[in-house]
Amino acid sequence: MNAVVTEARAWIGTPYVHQAACRGAGTDCLGLIRGVWRALMGHEPEAVPAYTQDWSEPSGEEVLMQAAGRWLVPRPAGPPDPGDVLLFRMRDAGVAKHLGIVSGPDRFIHAYTGHGVTESPLSAPWARRIAARFAFPERI
Template identity: 65%
Template sequence: MADDVVSIARSWIGTPYQHQASTKGVACDCLGLIRGIWRERHGGEPEAPPPYTPDWGEGGGQEVLMAAALRHLVPVDPGVDWLPGDVLLFRMRAGAVAKHLGILSDAGEAPRFIHAYNAHGVIDSPLTTPWQNRIAARFRFP
């Protein structure tokens, strides 16, 4: 089950970054990548995302992305083993709202994650300590 999430995510690598987009090979942002994986696994999306700014309402302090993840994904307890295919939700700075998503692609000694990153597109990056320290929550696809 998790293998198909990683396989689908890898098929998006190289897709250029564009805010609010979600079309494999054309353009997407981090949410667009997760939406695309959902569509390949489950068909239609569970809800249409509202228009959103790149800061995800950071000024208002509302956890819009966290709330959506809690509605549609399965939360993973922090004590549970990390598995490829886990959805990672990040806070880009301490105390800020969570506003970045990625898919754990390798949970070994040198963990990696696939994400759509501004100016880079969809890439497979090392999940370095600074990235790990930004993880706000972990989820799995239903």
């Protein structure tokens, strides 16, 4: 089994807590990625500044996309592979502001308000919102 998927599945059931990243206690979608990073890669490569739930929608700046580009490996267009990190745009002209980890064919693990960390179908409504996909780097 893919180590990224195994670690992400260990977070399932963690409640949603904005800006948190603690398995079992609370996390948001970014916290899930941060927690998987810590488990597999070690220390986080940069401090995460405070952020609002709308991310940078008012400014239109792709803050999350830029951070992903600094630390994750861009993947080409095409079907996602288990362990890939997906970035989603929740509105057509909006910034990417949601993250998930592909767990299998047509499934992904993510954290969201009211549900915590869950494994969901990567259904057509989710798939059409994918803005980019990345992979965790080889251990750095």
